Amino acid sequence: MRKERAARPRRRGREASDADRAAVARLLAGLSRAPDLLIEHLHRLQDAEGCLREGRLLALAEAMRLAPVEVYETATFYHNFQVLPDEAPQPPPIRIQVCDSLPCQLAGAEALKQALASAACADMEIGHAACLGRCHEAPAVRIGARCVTGATAGRVLDAARGPVEPETLPAYPHLAASRAGGGYRQFERVRAGGKAEAERVLDEIERGGLRGLGGAGFPAARKWRMVLAGPAPRLMAVNADESEPGTFKDRHYLLADPHRFIEGMFIAAHVVGAERIFIFLRDEYADIRRLLEHALADASAAFPGLPPVELRRGAGAYICGEESAMLESLEGRRALPRHKPPYPSSVGLFGRPTLINNVETLYWVRDLLEGGADLFAAPGRRGRRGLRSFSVSGRVAEPGVKLAPAGISARELIEEYCGGMQPGHRFHAYLPGGASGGILPATLGDIPLDFGTIEEHGALIGSAALIVLSDRDDLRQAARNLMAFFKDESCGQCTPCRLGTEKALQLMAGERWPREELADLCKVMADASICGLGQAAPNGVLSLYRHFAGEIAR
Numbered sequence: 001m002r003k004e005r006a007a008r009p010r011r012r013g014r015e016a017s018d019a020d021r022a023a024v025a026r027l028l029a030g031l032s033r034a035p036d037l038l039i040e041h042l043h044r045l046q047d048a049e050g051c052l053r054e055g056r057l058l059a060l061a062e063a064m065r066l067a068p069v070e071v072y073e074t075a076t077f078y079h080n081f082q083v084l085p086d087e088a089p090q091p092p093p094i095r096i097q098v099c100d101s102l103p104c105q106l107a108g109a110e111a112l113k114q115a116l117a118s119a120a121c122a123d124m125e126i127g128h129a130a131c132l133g134r135c136h137e138a139p140a141v142r143i144g145a146r147c148v149t150g151a152t153a154g155r156v157l158d159a160a161r162g163p164v165e166p167e168t169l170p171a172y173p174h175l176a177a178s179r180a181g182g183g184y185r186q187f188e189r190v191r192a193g194g195k196a197e198a199e200r201v202l203d204e205i206e207r208g209g210l211r212g213l214g215g216a217g218f219p220a221a222r223k224w225r226m227v228l229a230g231p232a233p234r235l236m237a238v239n240a241d242e243s244e245p246g247t248f249k250d251r252h253y254l255l256a257d258p259h260r261f262i263e264g265m266f267i268a269a270h271v272v273g274a275e276r277i278f279i280f281l282r283d284e285y286a287d288i289r290r291l292l293e294h295a296l297a298d299a300s301a302a303f304p305g306l307p308p309v310e311l312r313r314g315a316g317a318y319i320c321g322e323e324s325a326m327l328e329s330l331e332g333r334r335a336l337p338r339h340k341p342p343y344p345s346s347v348g349l350f351g352r353p354t355l356i357n358n359v360e361t362l363y364w365v366r367d368l369l370e371g372g373a374d375l376f377a378a379p380g381r382r383g384r385r386g387l388r389s390f391s392v393s394g395r396v397a398e399p400g401v402k403l404a405p406a407g408i409s410a411r412e413l414i415e416e417y418c419g420g421m422q423p424g425h426r427f428h429a430y431l432p433g434g435a436s437g438g439i440l441p442a443t444l445g446d447i448p449l450d451f452g453t454i455e456e457h458g459a460l461i462g463s464a465a466l467i468v469l470s471d472r473d474d475l476r477q478a479a480r481n482l483m484a485f486f487k488d489e490s491c492g493q494c495t496p497c498r499l500g501t502e503k504a505l506q507l508m509a510g511e512r513w514p515r516e517e518l519a520d521l522c523k524v525m526a527d528a529s530i531c532g533l534g535q536a537a538p539n540g541v542l543s544l545y546r547h548f549a550g551e552i553a554r
Contacts, residue, residue, distance in 0.1 A: 016059035023049075024059040033064045036350075038332035042075055043283075043313050051082040051091050070333075077334040077491075079130065079316030080283050092122070094160050097129035097142040098151075101245035102435065102467055102481050103393040104131075107138035115153035116141075124160060130318060130485060131245040132284050135391065135467075136399035145286040170255055170287050175298040178259035184303070186369045187263050190270055198271045205365070207373035209386060214239055214321070214358030215433070215462040217451045223355065226345040227272045230353025236274035236307075237349055238265060239326055239358045240281040240288075243318040244434035245485060246465030249389045250359035252401040254288050257363075258295040264365030265357075266299075269307050272355050277307050280326050282314045289313065318489035322531045323356045325491065336493045337531035360389060380405035381412075382448045390449070391434075392418055394468035395425045407453075411445035414468060425470035429548070433462030435482045436536035438543035439475065458543050460536070476552050479540040480508050486537035497534025500525040504541065513552065515545065 061071040098113040117126045134140035137149030206221035242250045317335045320326045324338035348354025368376040377385040384407025393399045397419035427442045438459035487501035522538030
């Protein structure tokens with residue numbers, strides 16, 4: 001699966017210096033030079049030196065038997081890598097990034113960024129970041145690998161100037177506590193039960209109606225069976241790169257009980273016969289990475305013979321939420337979505353059948369098997385079954401992850417689970433599925449929030465990231481924020497998305513939007529883009545024309 005490349009003949013053009021070769025050799029000492037580890041090695045270089053110098057990239061290409069262009073195009077693709085010419089001055093040691101996604105914008109991110117820029121010292125660099133996964137604690141700011149939530153300029157500057165606290169693990173239920181509460185009992189049963197037990201698990205998950213909860217909603221049991229039907233060796237990839245503005249439920253569940261997630265992951269891997277597992281975790285979750293490293297080590301020690309697990313860092317690319325783009329990143333390349341078919345269940349990571357699930361889907365596997373399908377799929381509201389996790393942010397009094405009955409409405413969620421609206425704000429609109437889910441008016445606040453219930457209104461439930469807007473918010477500015485996000489996050493592979501998002505943002509800059517031109521552009525983006533990013537990018541604009549035409553025409 002992972003092979004070292006043969007030495008290439010002497011290259012034309014510039015070569016790495018001896019100093020660059022020595023530095024790279026020192027940083028990669030004892031590590032594999034396999035090409036799929038390129039992004040991991042880029043992280044190692046930047047963590048050590050603060051940026052990626054071109055000379056170092058040439059030396060890395062030599063060490064990994066890659067063409068320089070392969071290394072350079074990958075390093076410059078991802079937001080979190082800072083590539084500089086050798087002669088450029090060293091960037092400031094303190095890098096402050098203000099999240100400017102919609103929930104943080106509503107919480108005053110732009111004013112915060114201006115205040116920081118006015119007060120920053122010469123050793124600080126002030127920039128922006130896409131969603132940091134702390135939408136319920138907005139505004140959020142990243143300082144190196146640390147995050148400040150509920151940020152004010154004073155708090156951020158104090159954190160940046162103060163001593164760097166030693167890295168500590170977030171508090172979480174350790175293995176002994178997990179096992180005392182029944183943890184890993186289902187995994188032990190599945191591992192000891194052979195094919196009959198694996199089939200029982202598949203049947204139970206199918207009856208329980210467990211879906212992919214990363215956004216697509218594909219039935220989990222059906223996906224597991226598709227992977228199981230493929231030839232060995234099979235692999236598993238866990239998508240923990242939740243980067244949708246408004247979404248933070250995976251972070252919530254990993255902090256709450258990582259062993260529950262890990263048990264579900266090993267059950268899934270055993271059922272489909274996955275020989276190796278990769279967890280793709282977003283780079284902004286450094287605390288979660290430390291937590292998972294310890295929890296995985298404890299689980300591996302307690303249960304010999306588990307499939308090896310590789311915890312991989314993302315590098316700042318929303319497109320990695322698309323499963324095939326994530327696979328490209330895991331293989332050490334730019335995260336460009338693949339054409340389908342074939343699907344990852346048959347031709348996935350390294351060309352092998354690959355099971356891809358997101359964190360929350362695996363988190364619920366143990367609960368489903370413990371309680372049984374009937375209990376897991378207990379009646380919800382309006383004919384829906386089971387529970388649903390909602391990441392709620394925006395103008396509500398009590399934002400956060402809310403576990404509520406499937407089929408609940410936005411108005412009920414706000415009133416019953418979020419303490420109502422913030423003082424002085426009246427419920428006016430909401431995004432049911434984060435940045436890509438469209439914008440619905442409060443007059444549609446009583447329809448059930450679930451798969452198949454809001455599509456007729458031009459919206460998507462996706463990962464159930466509910467961003468609530470009030471009568472004091474500018475909907476046009478909200479739509480501009482969403483389009484700017486998609487423009488920045490477009491992978492650039494296809495023209496409709498790459499140029500369409502840029503052109504749409506230009507057309508939306510004025511007070512009056514050219515409706516026909518925007519509508520034509522949005523149709524091309526939705527119909528001709530390769531993946532869901534370009535296809536969903538117009539949803540905010542289209543839903544404003546559909547539900548708020550009079551308001552945006554003013």
